[in-house]
Amino acid sequence: MFNQRIKIRQLLESGTEGQEAVVMGWVRTFRNNQFIALNDGSTNQNLQIVAELGTLEDAFLKRITTGASLKAVGKLIPSPGKGQKWELKAEKVEILGDCDPEKYPLQPKKHSLEFLREIAHLRFRTNTFSAVFRVRHSLAFAIHQFYHERGFIYLHTPIITATDAEGAGETFRVTTLPFDGTPRRDDGSVNFTEDFFGRPTNLTVSGQLEGELAAMALSEIYTFGPTFRAENSNTARHLAEFWMIEPEMAFYDLEDNMNLAEEFIKYLIRFAIDNNREDLEFLAARLEEEEKQKPQSERSEWGLLEKLNFVLQNQFERITYTEAIDILLNSPAYKKKKFKYDVKWGIDLQSEHERWLVEKYFKKPVIVTNYPKQIKAFYMRQNDDGKTVAAMDILAPGIGEIVGGSQREERLEKLKERMREMHIPIKEMWWYLDTRRFGAVPHAGFGLGFERMVQFVTGMSNIRDAIAFPRTPKNAEF
Ligand code: ATP
Ligand code: MN
Numbered sequence: 001m002f003n004q005r006i007k008i009r010q011l012l013e014s015g016t017e018g019q020e021a022v023v024m025g026w027v028r029t030f031r032n033n034q035f036i037a038l039n040d041g042s043t044n045q046n047l048q049i050v051a052e053l054g055t056l057e058d059a060f061l062k063r064i065t066t067g068a069s070l071k072a073v074g075k076l077i078p079s080p081g082k083g084q085k086w087e088l089k090a091e092k093v094e095i096l097g098d099c100d101p102e103k104y105p106l107q108p109k110k111h112s113l114e115f116l117r118e119i120a121h122l123r124f125r126t127n128t129f130s131a132v133f134r135v136r137h138s139l140a141f142a143i144h145q146f147y148h149e150r151g152f153i154y155l156h157t158p159i160i161t162a163t164d165a166e167g168a169g170e171t172f173r174v175t176t177l178p179f180d181g182t183p184r185r186d187d188g189s190v191n192f193t194e195d196f197f198g199r200p201t202n203l204t205v206s207g208q209l210e211g212e213l214a215a216m217a218l219s220e221i222y223t224f225g226p227t228f229r230a231e232n233s234n235t236a237r238h239l240a241e242f243w244m245i246e247p248e249m250a251f252y253d254l255e256d257n258m259n260l261a262e263e264f265i266k267y268l269i270r271f272a273i274d275n276n277r278e279d280l281e282f283l284a285a286r287l288e289e290e291e292k293q294k295p296q297s298e299r300s301e302w303g304l305l306e307k308l309n310f311v312l313q314n315q316f317e318r319i320t321y322t323e324a325i326d327i328l329l330n331s332p333a334y335k336k337k338k339f340k341y342d343v344k345w346g347i348d349l350q351s352e353h354e355r356w357l358v359e360k361y362f363k364k365p366v367i368v369t370n371y372p373k374q375i376k377a378f379y380m381r382q383n384d385d386g387k388t389v390a391a392m393d394i395l396a397p398g399i400g401e402i403v404g405g406s407q408r409e410e411r412l413e414k415l416k417e418r419m420r421e422m423h424i425p426i427k428e429m430w431w432y433l434d435t436r437r438f439g440a441v442p443h444a445g446f447g448l449g450f451e452r453m454v455q456f457v458t459g460m461s462n463i464r465d466a467i468a469f470p471r472t473p474k475n476a477e478f
Contacts, residue, residue, distance in 0.1 A: 023049070105122060154223075157210040216435045354400045379418075
């Protein structure tokens, strides 16, 4: 059997003196023709492998280069060197895959995150990215655990749909029609009846509408899957393909919804702190270095772990949209004309406004509720004031919006009225409206952007560094 190896993390945690071990991994560094720092991705701690001087031939030693993969067999002994408890005294070293040091782009030195994005196929081999992806894994696992513990059903909603849930139109078309010789009707429009599905289809922007259908029978469901938005915004927090968690709950109002979202975010943070402490400490140190490069005024007041602990220990601030606008209008930033975008009741809060509220004013996550209905989706429940809807966005320090949700409009007539006003095709959505015809109940839900959550927990400032292979405008390499 080839794979009788032990992972380095396990060996370092529970190894015993004299234990015979087989390890496999990739060489990070090789010093003095004797000390190999081996990493296998289970932890950022390398295992030091010590070859007895003179036992390996020169030609073989030359093949032990940064990036090469190897198998080592030996005995675990206490390390006399600094910074590590154990090392492996090698009895046998076998190269599994050579790595030409002249051509290997990753050197044992600091590389910029921008450069690493260009070699995203190799960046998992850096301490930063292996830590990020271990934390991402933990968070994904914790999502299922959180909902499973609460009796929610994991629902897989379709990736290809014929609806644009938001009505925002920023979708990727899915078609098998040819570009040349597209079938057309007499009036020149494309004849989609000849397309694969016999109608226009696109990649989903959200699983919510289908999620609502299931919640009307299963009570509480959640989705966790990829979503696609063809928004042409090249920001540090937008991807064209991102993962979203969307719980949808029958018998919930807006407050229940907020409570669940806050509990959920805190659960994920707690899970990462409990299970990924070493990685978070590494990422905290990385972030501290990054912050030092910034001018004093732009530096964050907190370290990563301080921030996470603070969020855990404090209630999220809850304010209405109207209160948020008042606070902004009275802010020094507004009075000194520091905002690029104007502030008045009815505007969609811009990122600069959200960040000011969260980072400068409240200094903690903020839940903003009851937005003007004009700037929100048709399915949000109308409030009695006739102007606002029961929406809630959660804004996080350093990120901005991390959750968008609402109580849904369960009253058929009110829902149809909004759909007409917003030019949503009522006839095509017959199945959605059926839930309001057959035993409608008050219900609510939200969407948490997974990569923004990963950013928040890892402290990575660009969303491209929170997903393995980011899809952004003009970029789909790998
Ligand atoms: P934003 O205003 O930041 O563009 P949104 O209002 O379009 O967000 P929603 O439609 O409410 O966002 O989506 C729910 C959540 O999905 C957001 O709170 C955010 O965490 C995440 N999200 C939305 N768009 C993107 C994107 N392009 N890339 C990554 N995450 C996103
Ligand atoms: Mn958006």
